[in-house]
Amino acid sequence: MRIALLILLLGSVLLAACDLVEDTPFREEVVVESYQVAARPLQPVRLSRTAGIDDPYDAEAQAIVDATVWVHLLAEDGGIERSYEYVHQDRGEYVPVSTSSIGVAAFVQPLRRYRLEAEVPGFGTVTATTVVPDTFRLVGVNSTRIAYQGPEPFEARVTRSQYPGRQNVFIFVTEARDPAIEQLTPFWREIFDEEENDIEEFRRTRSPIINEANYDVNPDGTITVRLPWIAVRFYGLTVTAINAIDDNLYDFIRSLDVQQGGSTLGPGEIPAVLDHVENGTGIFGSYATVSAQIEIEPLF
């Protein structure tokens, strides 16, 4: 009996070495940030470095200014159809070289594949690829003057975008033209802390990701999307954008939302964001967008 217990004790000590909880040291990585917009000119690419959790973050200090950056338009077979060279402009932000000479070709083509390639001294080559969503059009809106929480929320009729292999997914963005504390809608007025918050932080906000299947398809093939009231932070002139996002943004935003809480993971369990950046992290995404300007008025 004693021997059995001794074996058990020793066995337990040995098995303790099986603990999967293992801390890995922080390793600095390149961060990519770029949002390409369908049918718009190529957008900037920003490069920076991650910082250790105990180090104060200074965006300027983390910027990478000496990289060589290209964005390639890929052919169907994956080969490079066209390349666009980028040049460093300011604090880690790279812009396409001489956009005037590129002309029409500098516009991001919907449903095409683009690849970012950045040679970063000390880090090697960082790459990421996006498939750009198809463009869509705003066919009409129900009204440009909307009573907050009135009987008729803002609705927009849009043509349907396309994305290979899945339904469209949207995020709504509202941006107040003239944000002011006294213009905050009641819910956001409760949230706003004058000592903690800057009103500019509330100017532009986005909804969570919303699948196209939430909306009815009209007989003419368009869909009518409805702005949720939670996205309305201010009374007054507001630009409402409807964005169809690519897979990279979809994964990034949904995982970022989980990082910030609210999923089925246990409290204190924080997953890494889902990026699609090779040899680095960040977001190289694309989206198609339409927008409308509306006036939000108090109900009474």
Added chain:
Amino acid sequence: MKYRLLGWMLLLAALGGPARAQERASVSGFVRDATSGETLLLANVVLEGTTLGTATNNAGYYTLPNLPPGAYTLVARYIGYRDFRAAISLAPGEHLRLDIDLVPDDVALDEVVVEAERDEAETRAIGVAQISTETVKRLPTVLEPDVFRSLQLLPGVKAASDFSSGLYIRGGGPDQTLILLDRTAVYNPSHFFGFFSTFNPDAIKDVRLYKGGYPAEYGGRLGSVLDIYNKDGNRRAYEGSLSLGLLASRALVEGPYAKGSWMLAVRRSTLEPLLAALEGQDGIPDGFYFYDVNGKVNFDASDDDRLSLAFYAGTDDLDFPFIDEASFDLRYGNQTVSANWTHLFSQRLFSNFTFTGSRYFSRPDFLFGGTSFSRRNNVYDVSAKGDFEFIPNERHSLSAGFWTGNFTMRLRDTFDDQEGLRERIQTVYAAVYLQETYRPSSLWMLRAGLRGSYYEEGNHLRLEPRLSVEYQPTADVRLQLGYGRYYQFLTLITSELFSAFDIWLTTGENVPPAYGDQYVAGLKTTLAPGLNLDVEGYYRTMRDLFELDPFLPDAAGLDYGDLFHYGDGYAFGTEVLLQRTRGRISGFLGYTFGVTARRFPNLNEGEYYAPKYDRTHDLSAVANVDLGRGWRFSGVFQYGTGQAYTEPQGRWKLVNDPFTSVATNVLVTTFNNRRLPAYHRLDAGFSRTGPFFKLGEYEVQLQAINVYGRRNVWFYFFEFNDDGTVSRNEVPQIPFPLPNVSLTLRF
């Protein structure tokens, strides 16, 4: 190979005893509480001085078949009761019906030491743990005595936090435990958002936990089974009790009638005066209550036929407008009903038929700034089950049964009054099992079973072999081995924070059932009368786990299979339990070494990780001391390795985010890469029992939870500061000594 062995055993059973049985005698009957007539489950019945013995089954029935005619001393034992002894004489061919009434005794007398019998065969079977309702009521508790909180003290059973009554058993999550109340599945047995379980300890007769390697008569879960039986009601006299607590009050009435007994237990929260006093203050809901009702009626139709009808209903209701234009309303609960018929075809053939109905509902409604979100989840489970137990002789015991039903799950989400998700799954399920227990000698016991499960949704048909072997080289030592394959057709979407939003989902056409194998080895010893030492080791696999994808932002328009992410896992560990069951000082010391791991594609880069409830070391010490003159002390000390959590290693920032006007901060993390500080807590309490104006008896309990104010960490959250730093904020579990007072009157 396993199936061949099973076949041989079943053949042996069929060919076994009947040839000699005609010459032999037998004795059988029910074992009951002498004061209330309640049947006692897993009571031991042995013939003194022989190797013959058995235990009562789930109906409190025992059979000792195929006995040589002669004179015996029959002894019946049950923890908390005085031993029963009777001299019996059996003539050739006699079938003696002997119903036994055991007299309760708070301090069991050491008057009989039964040696060499096969007693405690079931209570100390592999993977089995039992806890008495008296223990549940005596242990120091937060606000309410709770079955689940008490079970969490057993080795191999863990709690996620001070605020969660969920059972994490041998590395499995709460959905891997089948919870049965009077043979009826209960799907979300929690009150107060998961703080404690719905089972009213006043109403409960028996709590049995199969931590692993459970036998073929059960199925449907990967890990374990919790089998709870409500009281039948007092068959001898009318009784009642009233308990007043800080959170809720309870009442129980029970009594006999001409052909049986009845029982009704009610519990309701009593927070309304407190809420009224705090009305208008931040964080105080407009209304909150919960209640549960348990009832049972028994009809003793004849000596061989007993019928019962039992029901349970419980609901939690919260109305919480927490700021202007933001509110949260929630209503959730369970209802069960079961009709049971126990029939003795003969002394050797016992049967039980049950018809069950179970409903779970959860209806949260959120309103934020004029945008609503609502969820409606309903589970309906209607089933019929039958169990047969045939004992041809002392060597063989054959069990068989079926369980079939109709399971319906409905889930509907709306966002901003638009329906985003509507799922309805209605499926027939069925299971049959056959199990043989073979005792070739007093030293060996082999149990082999095979369960076949069918689930119509997805057309899944699975076979589940079960096997266990027990060798008893001496009267005080048992060596046990067990193996089993288990399938699970359901998955629970739960948050450790609030179980009120729990959702059950099922397998489907493209969603195969999860399955796993369990290997268990045990060493059970009796160091001295009433002093047991049990050691069990286990290893289990979990494959094809399907859980709601935690990264899923919106389920609208997705195929059912796309709602899930799929993964696997494993767990292994060793449990040690030193238990004293007799004397003025009783209790146990439990230790668990355990490892559990999961692997899902989008977490930890697809590598195995330790889930939050993984605890390497876990220690519980429970003591009940009878101080005399009606005074009693109860104490519980718990220690556990800190749970896994994610400590970010780095961060970065998006400064050009076109969708928001603030820079977006992102954490660089390795999933669950650190452990919280070790958990420990001491709870203690005193109780005093005495006469209450000659009308009955009172009991006053004074308890303190977290006596020395240990600030155990529940979790950390991380905040980005304006100066570019990240601060770690601690959310504690119960951080200070918490008193608890209750008064119970028994009539």
